[in-house]
Amino acid sequence: MSALSEKTGENLTAVIDSKPLVHNITNYVVMNSTANTLLAMGASPVMAHAVEEVEEMVSLAGSLVLNIGTLSEDWITAMFKAGKKAEEMKIPIVFDPVGSGATSLRTDTARKIISEIDLQVVRGNASEILSLVDSDSRTRGVDSIDSAEDAAGTAMTIARQYSTVIAVTGPVDIVTDGSRIVKVFNGDPLMNYVTGMGCAATAVIGAFLAVDDDPLSAAATALAFFGLAGEKAAEKTSVPGSFMVELLNALYSITAEACRIECRFADGD
Amino acid sequence: MSALSEKTGENLTAVIDSKPLVHNITNYVVMNSTANTLLAMGASPVMAHAVEEVEEMVSLAGSLVLNIGTLSEDWITAMFKAGKKAEEMKIPIVFDPVGSGATSLRTDTARKIISEIDLQVVRGNASEILSLVDSDSRTRGVDSIDSAEDAAGTAMTIARQYSTVIAVTGPVDIVTDGSRIVKVFNGDPLMNYVTGMGCAATAVIGAFLAVDDDPLSAAATALAFFGLAGEKAAEKTSVPGSFMVELLNALYSITAEACRIECRFADGD
Amino acid sequence: MSALSEKTGENLTAVIDSKPLVHNITNYVVMNSTANTLLAMGASPVMAHAVEEVEEMVSLAGSLVLNIGTLSEDWITAMFKAGKKAEEMKIPIVFDPVGSGATSLRTDTARKIISEIDLQVVRGNASEILSLVDSDSRTRGVDSIDSAEDAAGTAMTIARQYSTVIAVTGPVDIVTDGSRIVKVFNGDPLMNYVTGMGCAATAVIGAFLAVDDDPLSAAATALAFFGLAGEKAAEKTSVPGSFMVELLNALYSITAEACRIECRFADGD
Numbered sequence: 001m002s003a004l005s006e007k008t009g010e011n012l013t014a015v016i017d018s019k020p021l022v023h024n025i026t027n028y029v030v031m032n033s034t035a036n037t038l039l040a041m042g043a044s045p046v047m048a049h050a051v052e053e054v055e056e057m058v059s060l061a062g063s064l065v066l067n068i069g070t071l072s073e074d075w076i077t078a079m080f081k082a083g084k085k086a087e088e089m090k091i092p093i094v095f096d097p098v099g100s101g102a103t104s105l106r107t108d109t110a111r112k113i114i115s116e117i118d119l120q121v122v123r124g125n126a127s128e129i130l131s132l133v134d135s136d137s138r139t140r141g142v143d144s145i146d147s148a149e150d151a152a153g154t155a156m157t158i159a160r161q162y163s164t165v166i167a168v169t170g171p172v173d174i175v176t177d178g179s180r181i182v183k184v185f186n187g188d189p190l191m192n193y194v195t196g197m198g199c200a201a202t203a204v205i206g207a208f209l210a211v212d213d214d215p216l217s218a219a220a221t222a223l224a225f226f227g228l229a230g231e232k233a234a235e236k237t238s239v240p241g242s243f244m245v246e247l248l249n250a251l252y253s254i255t256a257e258a259c260r261i262e263c264r265f266a267d268g269d
Numbered sequence: 270m271s272a273l274s275e276k277t278g279e280n281l282t283a284v285i286d287s288k289p290l291v292h293n294i295t296n297y298v299v300m301n302s303t304a305n306t307l308l309a310m311g312a313s314p315v316m317a318h319a320v321e322e323v324e325e326m327v328s329l330a331g332s333l334v335l336n337i338g339t340l341s342e343d344w345i346t347a348m349f350k351a352g353k354k355a356e357e358m359k360i361p362i363v364f365d366p367v368g369s370g371a372t373s374l375r376t377d378t379a380r381k382i383i384s385e386i387d388l389q390v391v392r393g394n395a396s397e398i399l400s401l402v403d404s405d406s407r408t409r410g411v412d413s414i415d416s417a418e419d420a421a422g423t424a425m426t427i428a429r430q431y432s433t434v435i436a437v438t439g440p441v442d443i444v445t446d447g448s449r450i451v452k453v454f455n456g457d458p459l460m461n462y463v464t465g466m467g468c469a470a471t472a473v474i475g476a477f478l479a480v481d482d483d484p485l486s487a488a489a490t491a492l493a494f495f496g497l498a499g500e501k502a503a504e505k506t507s508v509p510g511s512f513m514v515e516l517l518n519a520l521y522s523i524t525a526e527a528c529r530i531e532c533r534f535a536d537g538d
Numbered sequence: 539m540s541a542l543s544e545k546t547g548e549n550l551t552a553v554i555d556s557k558p559l560v561h562n563i564t565n566y567v568v569m570n571s572t573a574n575t576l577l578a579m580g581a582s583p584v585m586a587h588a589v590e591e592v593e594e595m596v597s598l599a600g601s602l603v604l605n606i607g608t609l610s611e612d613w614i615t616a617m618f619k620a621g622k623k624a625e626e627m628k629i630p631i632v633f634d635p636v637g638s639g640a641t642s643l644r645t646d647t648a649r650k651i652i653s654e655i656d657l658q659v660v661r662g663n664a665s666e667i668l669s670l671v672d673s674d675s676r677t678r679g680v681d682s683i684d685s686a687e688d689a690a691g692t693a694m695t696i697a698r699q700y701s702t703v704i705a706v707t708g709p710v711d712i713v714t715d716g717s718r719i720v721k722v723f724n725g726d727p728l729m730n731y732v733t734g735m736g737c738a739a740t741a742v743i744g745a746f747l748a749v750d751d752d753p754l755s756a757a758a759t760a761l762a763f764f765g766l767a768g769e770k771a772a773e774k775t776s777v778p779g780s781f782m783v784e785l786l787n788a789l790y791s792i793t794a795e796a797c798r799i800e801c802r803f804a805d806g807d
Contacts, residue, residue, distance in 0.1 A: 318608060
């Protein structure tokens with residue numbers, strides 16, 4: 001039982017006890033599943049994207065989730081408004097560069113967000129993370145073309161350059177703040193057959209950021225907890241429709257004690 | 270077995286027999302779950318928000334549902350166009366002031382809608398309803414901070430002021446037209462762990478408004494029927510992923526006879 | 539076992555092996571369920587609608603799905619941009635005229651798309667298809683008022699006029715290229731109680747178009763495969779919440795061999 005396994009249980013308990021409001025500016029595809037993910041684990045989600053209200057809404061929140069899937073111009077404006085307000089109020093932000101690398105709009109927006117807003121965590125698959133610095137890296141839609149471990153070196157460079165934590169998800173997740181690297185081993189392959197799993201993982205990071213001052217620990221423990229929920233779901237079913245249902249059941253049912261025993265990390269330097 | 274229990278079964282039967290078209294201008298988070306709610310209970314949902322088509326669409330409908338979650342300027346315009354057309358054609362309207370009190374955009378829009386459009390029913394949690402008149406009442410995201418019963422007095426005042434029925438939902442629901450008060454006791458706490466339950470309840474009121482000329486009766490019986498579906502779901506499961514599935518199953522399976530026996534109301538003056 | 543049953547299995551295998559990227563510009567209600575449908579069957583969905591990125595996104599895709607549910611002006615622009623780019627690059631397009639006939643915006647847009655973009659397949663219910671040519675045909679929301687077989691003659695006329703395949707879905711599906719007619723018998727009535735089933739069928743046609751050069755065969759086999767998934771789901775449950783879950787399970791589980799044995803067609807001239 002590592003310090004991070006212990007911390008996963010503590011973060012889960014803190015979310016359940018304090019029910020932090022997590023403000024999401026996210027894509028249309030996953031709004032419902034993201035809200036259900038946050039509710040099932042005990043957090044309090046709100047979705048709001050109007051430029052007229054995002055600053056006021058994020059002021060009430062414990063954390064902000066920015067996600068560029070199904071992007072359009074108004075939403076970019078809203079993300080910058082909300083992001084700047086959160087930065088000013090020291091409200092932690094997690095960013096999900098969905099599909100960055102696939103189109104110029106997404107790549108340019110992702111790079112602009114990471115360079116102009118003070119983000120605590122960025123979570124993406126390997127190709128999305130690589131696209132943040134390398135114009136030759138191109139994602140295939142929103143699917144990853146590289147393993148998270150292959151992207152570890154680049155992730156460290158980006159983390160140092162932008163003073164943020166980078167979380168690269170895949171069969172093994174890599175989380176780094178530019179000096180430390182944590183590997184997270186929880187998860188299940190069936191997660192690839194349900195939409196919005198990456199976006200949900202990002203939202204769980206958002207919930208943990210609201211209760212954990214260390215972004216590296218918040219990101220790593222959130223991914224372990226979410227991956228463990230995937231494992232619990234896969235113990236119940238081997239088909240994707242039932243898997244999504246069982247994942248929500250697991251997010252609600254997993255105890256802090258289970259996190260302490262079953263979340264699996266490797267710490268490095 | 271009260272007159273309202275009897276009426277719940279009659280309204281359900283009337284929906285199943287006539288399959289009323291319910292026009293929803295609602296938020297992105299719940300569009301899918303709201304459509305599935307209406308389909309499961311036998312109604313015919315349509316979602317349409319373009320300013321170019323909402324008047325034509327609502328003209329075909331048996332009722333109109335307005336919901337300000339994930340609000341933006343174009344949608345406000347569409348809500349007023351559809352609302353005014355429905356008013357002109359005597360098509361009943363139910364309004365859900367999601368998150369009113371959390372931001373000025375939502376509070377101002379909610380107050381403008383309730384004062385300028387002739388609404389048959391307004392459904393919200395206690396803090397949303399209180400925010401319609403009291404600028405010091407502030408919701409925490411879309412979660413209620415007060416019980417429905419605490420808001421009963423204010424709800425009666427609003428109902429009289431705007432000649433509408435106010436439905437305040439919570440562990441016990443309060444429905445009032447400003448003179449009469451009905452309490453609805455059906456429901457289950459697991460509904461708090463699934464997104465869009467309030468919005469779905471509003472849509473069910475929309476379906477019942479299409480077949481019941483008395484908005485007080487339509488709102489109270491809709492909330493009892495929807496709450497009963499929650500109770501039936503909770504008999505099958507105690508976890509939120511499965512609960513949403515079982516709730517849709519229950520909306521489809523509950524009979525008029527079950528409504529007559531199991532819907533629980535208290536009538537007052 | 540007909541040639542089309544054999545082809546259904548081949549198309550399914552080709553999708554699983556090549557994981558084609560299917561670009562969807564579709565409505566808010568079904569984005570999540572459509573993405574899950576495509577993932578469960580082994581395809582790779584992407585949703586993107588910004589005018590700034592649709593041309594670039596569709597360039598990466600194996601097929602394009604255009605769907606006019608929850609239409610607005612920006613989306614129409616995006617559909618034309620993506621459609622013209624796909625046409626130029628010989629990427630096959632399937633079009634779903636959701637609600638055409640219900641409002642002028644939808645009818646006019648649907649007619650403009652079918653006349654100005656080179657579509658490989660158009661899928662709708664009978665009233666939607668009839669509305670493409672007959673201004674007196676009016677849909678009731680998005681529900682069909684006519685059987686697919688009644689629309690067969692009109693479908694053939696439209697198919698010839700626009701050099702496209704028309705797929706009219708209903709209890710029996712009719713697929714025609716203007717000379718040949720195929721009837722597809724798979725499906726289950728519970729599909730009427732879950733939202734987005736028509737839209738999901740259209741997306742499955744999109745996935746098959748990416749691997750099958752013959753649009754008539756792609757459309758007919760996709761509808762048979764999707765209908766078979768509905769039958770498999772109905773073997774597991776008789777209520778709509780569980781049905782949607784089981785449908786996704788079936789889309790993932792059905793083998794090419796099952797398609798060869800259980801997909802049922804009638805070929806005509």
